[in-house]
Amino acid sequence: MTRFLINFSYDGSNYNGYQKQKGLNTVQGKIEEILKFINNSKITKLHSSGRTDAKVHALNQYAHVDIDVNITEYKLKSALNSLLPDDIYIKSAKIVDNNFHARYMVLSKEYMYKINMGEYNPIERNYVYQYCKKLNIDKMRDSIKYFIGKHDFTTFSSIDDISKNCIRTIYDANISENGDYLIITFKGSGFLKYMVRKMVGTLIMVSEGKLSKDDIVKMINSKDKSLVKITAKPQGLYLSNVEYKKI
Amino acid sequence: MTRFLINFSYDGSNYNGYQKQKGLNTVQGKIEEILKFINNSKITKLHSSGRTDAKVHALNQYAHVDIDVNITEYKLKSALNSLLPDDIYIKSAKIVDNNFHARYMVLSKEYMYKINMGEYNPIERNYVYQYCKKLNIDKMRDSIKYFIGKHDFTTFSSIDDISKNCIRTIYDANISENGDYLIITFKGSGFLKYMVRKMVGTLIMVSEGKLSKDDIVKMINSKDKSLVKITAKPQGLYLSNVEYKKI
Numbered sequence: 001m002t003r004f005l006i007n008f009s010y011d012g013s014n015y016n017g018y019q020k021q022k023g024l025n026t027v028q029g030k031i032e033e034i035l036k037f038i039n040n041s042k043i044t045k046l047h048s049s050g051r052t053d054a055k056v057h058a059l060n061q062y063a064h065v066d067i068d069v070n071i072t073e074y075k076l077k078s079a080l081n082s083l084l085p086d087d088i089y090i091k092s093a094k095i096v097d098n099n100f101h102a103r104y105m106v107l108s109k110e111y112m113y114k115i116n117m118g119e120y121n122p123i124e125r126n127y128v129y130q131y132c133k134k135l136n137i138d139k140m141r142d143s144i145k146y147f148i149g150k151h152d153f154t155t156f157s158s159i160d161d162i163s164k165n166c167i168r169t170i171y172d173a174n175i176s177e178n179g180d181y182l183i184i185t186f187k188g189s190g191f192l193k194y195m196v197r198k199m200v201g202t203l204i205m206v207s208e209g210k211l212s213k214d215d216i217v218k219m220i221n222s223k224d225k226s227l228v229k230i231t232a233k234p235q236g237l238y239l240s241n242v243e244y245k246k247i
Numbered sequence: 248m249t250r251f252l253i254n255f256s257y258d259g260s261n262y263n264g265y266q267k268q269k270g271l272n273t274v275q276g277k278i279e280e281i282l283k284f285i286n287n288s289k290i291t292k293l294h295s296s297g298r299t300d301a302k303v304h305a306l307n308q309y310a311h312v313d314i315d316v317n318i319t320e321y322k323l324k325s326a327l328n329s330l331l332p333d334d335i336y337i338k339s340a341k342i343v344d345n346n347f348h349a350r351y352m353v354l355s356k357e358y359m360y361k362i363n364m365g366e367y368n369p370i371e372r373n374y375v376y377q378y379c380k381k382l383n384i385d386k387m388r389d390s391i392k393y394f395i396g397k398h399d400f401t402t403f404s405s406i407d408d409i410s411k412n413c414i415r416t417i418y419d420a421n422i423s424e425n426g427d428y429l430i431i432t433f434k435g436s437g438f439l440k441y442m443v444r445k446m447v448g449t450l451i452m453v454s455e456g457k458l459s460k461d462d463i464v465k466m467i468n469s470k471d472k473s474l475v476k477i478t479a480k481p482q483g484l485y486l487s488n489v490e491y492k493k494i
Contacts, residue, residue: 089369
């Protein structure tokens with residue numbers, strides 16, 4: 001048995017999310033189907049850094065997988081890419097220590113959220129949130145810093161999230177502007193389901209004057225999920241990077 | 248009867264090209280279906296600046312249409328956008344003179360072709376040609392200038408093109424580099440079917456050392472369609488602008 005860490009990107013548009021679900025088209029399900037074929041018909045589980053929701057994209061997702069057949073890093077990568085559909089791409093496959101775990105050894109994850117403040121663009125409708133109005137970037141920058149640090153993010157988690165521990169650390173959060181586009185990035189120890197989209201939705205409400213920066217602190221402290229009124233659309237969200245602990 | 252000039256953009260990925268064809272999903276067919284509904288169930292023909300092929304996109308396509316019902320520019324735009332699918336977007340609808348014609352009064356058209364020279368990107372697979380290797384931009388720039396001017400472009404037309412007159416003028420042609428991306432633009436009096444994609448394919452062959460810049464001149468003069476070995480993929484092509492004569 002050889003453990004491989006695979007680094008891959010995908011267009012989430014045509015998938016019911018990353019995580020395998022019976023009868024649904026998922027990124028994990030699709031890759032495991034090919035892995036089983038490569039791994040001598042053995043059911044081969046992909047252990048990823050974490051899930052992404054339906055319609056969410058990944059520029060750099062990581063997962064480990066145990067392969068019994070004798071195969072090189074290069075051949076595993078090319079076999080997967082030859083057999084996978086063109087909306088999933090294996091960037092690399094590296095042999096790692098048998099103790100490596102793609103979820104438990106995550107050091108940090110980075111998400112990026114793209115917003116178009118200009119005219120609606122049909123070509124980017126699945127890849128950029130088409131907000132199509134100017135955002136108040138100064139207000140958003142003033143507010144986003146309140147997310148940074150170690151907090152209980154219960155408020156910004158999904159209604160159906162039953163995690164016992166909603167404490168996460170956000171190491172960094174930035175907003176950059178490029179013409180009509182706004183790129184919001186969050187780097188943290190981990191993220192709860194919908195957390196990035198709920199933080200972005202809240203920043204949009206700040207921009208629209210419906211919330212103030214002080215409300216963000218109150219919202220975090222309240223642990224009241226009903227206070228978040230906007231979960232930004234999945235189409236603008238990208239898992240952009242994952243960092244691992246050295247072993 | 249009021250004649251409107253509509254300016255629109257579309258993602259060509261899910262269409263069998265712009266031009267209406269019985270039983271096929273086309274951009275023109277889709278818009279005419281909605282126009283008929285708006286125009287009191289009357290068959291309402293859209294006269295565009297020209298066609299685009301299957302999978303080709305438009306940032307700025309133009310067409311005129313005659314409407315019998317009383318409707319303002321703003322209401323025509325918003326009625327169309329409300330009823331059209333989200334991969335077609337009406338940017339504006341302007342009342343024009345009854346003598347205006349969206350095809351015959353074209354002054355120039357501009358096409359843009361996008362190439363990714365970096366790693367394959369599944370997220371952009373329908374919007375950028377995934378060449379995934381470095382191109383020799385100096386060689387391509389040295390060669391592209393031979394397309395500029397008034398020429399008989401028979402060589403660079405489709406095998407099934409039966410146009411009697413293949414003389415077109417290219418006013419300008421440019422190559423710009425942005426990181427891993429190459430953007431090739433052509434501005435001309437008009438373009439034959441596949442012409443831009445055949446010129447781009449030929450420039451790629453020049454980059455690969457399979458043709459020299461002198462071959463371009465010979466190819467143009469030969470009027471021999473079989474000399475063009477590569478028609479670049481439609482996914483990277485965008486109709487980016489159309490200019491009209493003042494009337």
